[in-house]
Amino acid sequence: MSLSPENPHSADPEVETSHAEEFVEQLRQVTDTLPSRINVDAHSVEQGLAKLVLTLIEFIRRLLEKQAVRRMEGGDLSPEQIEELGLALMRLEAKLQELKMQFGLADEDLNLDLGPVGRLI
Amino acid sequence: MKLYAYCVSEDGGKPVDKELVTGVGGSSVRWLKADELIVAVSDVDGDTIAITRENVLAHERVVRKVLEYTTPLPFRFGTLVTEARLQSYLQAQQAALQSKLLLVDGCVEMGVKIIWQAHSTNKESLSEEVSANSRVGEQLIEGAGSAFLMAKRQEVMGEKILADRAKEIASWLNERITASIRKDHTSVRPDEKLVLTAAHLVERSRLEQYRRTLKQACSERPELHFLTSGPWPPYSFVNVELEFKTQFGVS
Numbered sequence: 610m611s612l613s614p615e616n617p618h619s620a621d622p623e624v625e626t627s628h629a630e631e632f633v634e635q636l637r638q639v640t641d642t643l644p645s646r647i648n649v650d651a652h653s654v655e656q657g658l659a660k661l662v663l664t665l666i667e668f669i670r671r672l673l674e675k676q677a678v679r680r681m682e683g684g685d686l687s688p689e690q691i692e693e694l695g696l697a698l699m700r701l702e703a704k705l706q707e708l709k710m711q712f713g714l715a716d717e718d719l720n721l722d723l724g725p726v727g728r729l730i
Numbered sequence: 731m732k733l734y735a736y737c738v739s740e741d742g743g744k745p746v747d748k749e750l751v752t753g754v755g756g757s758s759v760r761w762l763k764a765d766e767l768i769v770a771v772s773d774v775d776g777d778t779i780a781i782t783r784e785n786v787l788a789h790e791r792v793v794r795k796v797l798e799y800t801t802p803l804p805f806r807f808g809t810l811v812t813e814a815r816l817q818s819y820l821q822a823q824q825a826a827l828q829s830k831l832l833l834v835d836g837c838v839e840m841g842v843k844i845i846w847q848a849h850s851t852n853k854e855s856l857s858e859e860v861s862a863n864s865r866v867g868e869q870l871i872e873g874a875g876s877a878f879l880m881a882k883r884q885e886v887m888g889e890k891i892l893a894d895r896a897k898e899i900a901s902w903l904n905e906r907i908t909a910s911i912r913k914d915h916t917s918v919r920p921d922e923k924l925v926l927t928a929a930h931l932v933e934r935s936r937l938e939q940y941r942r943t944l945k946q947a948c949s950e951r952p953e954l955h956f957l958t959s960g961p962w963p964p965y966s967f968v969n970v971e972l973e974f975k976t977q978f979g980v981s
Contacts, residue, residue, distance in 0.1 A: 621794075622794075622959055622960055622961060622962055623959065623960070624957065624958070624959040625957070625958045625959070626955070626956060626957035626958070627955070627956075628845065628955040628956075628957070629957075631845050631923075631955060632843060632845065632924075632955075632957045635843075635845065635923060635924040674882050674886070675886055677879060677882070678879065678882055678883045678886045681879060681883060682883070688869055688870050688871045688876070689871065691870055691871070691875065691876050691879055692870070692871045692873045692875040692876045693875060694875065694879065695873070695874070695875025695876050695877070695878040695879035695882075696873070696874060696875035696878070697875075698875075698878065698879070698882070699874065699875060699878040
């Protein structure tokens with residue numbers, strides 16, 4: 610289609626919903642997660658690095674949990690092995706919780722927005 | 731002096747009346763020609779553009795004005811470049827840009843967002859549903875590790891049920907509107923309240939049909955909350971990759 614100023618189409622966007630407040634709240638949550646400024650001081654750099662590392666550990670931890678559940682579902686683990694694996698994963702979760710507290714991070718902080726791909730966790 | 735780039739389109743003849751729109755920082759907008767392509771640009775002093783509501787709206791206003799006449803490929807907000815570099819980019823990327831223009835030719839982007847309540851309210855009942863049908867735990871040792879893994883199993887199965895339900899919503903929506911759209915980008919997030927975000931590339935001639943179909947579809951699922959929007963420039967379908975730095979880095 611070529612430029613044709615004699616024959617314009619209306620391009621005014623319309624937004625329709627019966628639940629405006631709910632959507633505004635959701636969109637605010639998205640914008641709230643975007644940093645308006647990046648503070649480069651010693652503490653924030655350390656916390657940022659901890660956040661990144663702990664996010665990756667959390668991601669791997671969840672993968673391990675899912676793999677353990679799959680193996681349990683598949684019936685290839687004995688009751689003793691399930692107990693042992695469960696204890697190991699429980700301790701790992703507790704340790705990660707401890708590290709999060711040390712760096713002042715909440716559960717929702719441990720995630721990465723990968724844009725169109727979605728979130729890591 | 732640099733150029734602030736808004737969007738690129740094919741040079742089909744008479745340009746849009748530039749007096750009708752004001753660009754970023756109150757600047758005027760002009761067309762820069764490069765072979766068969768034209769780019770809407772403003773002349774800007776300095777190396778950055780302030781990220782303000784006014785400037786973001788000005789960028790959108792210019793692109794939307796062009797959208798009234800043709801479907802452009804919008805640049806990202808904040809794209810600043812020298813004229814020589816922009817010309818070089820347009821010449822080097824002409825074929826790719828024309829191919830992208832062909833993809834969106836005669837189309838606009840329409841948006842659909844869906845909110846559901848299942849992400850939080852149903853998790854417990856989902857877990858209970860899984861537990862009730864489960865025989866996995868019958869021969870387990872009564873220890874903390876086994877209990878932990880059983881709880882995780884319920885969680886994982888609950889997530890899977892949610893993911894399947896979210897996927898069903900995406901399939902249902904796609905099935906309803908597939909005849910009215912050229913292309914779609916759908917993002918599904920079962921863990922979140924905003925479970926689905928879709929961008930639909932719709933031919934202008936089918937816009938009314940699309941709207942009618944979507945309205946009908948929305949009425950079929952009263953348990954879901956819909957937000958529909960558009961027409962927008964096809965931001966979701968054309969990622970104009972510029973090999974030069976904007977103030978945000980390499981766009």
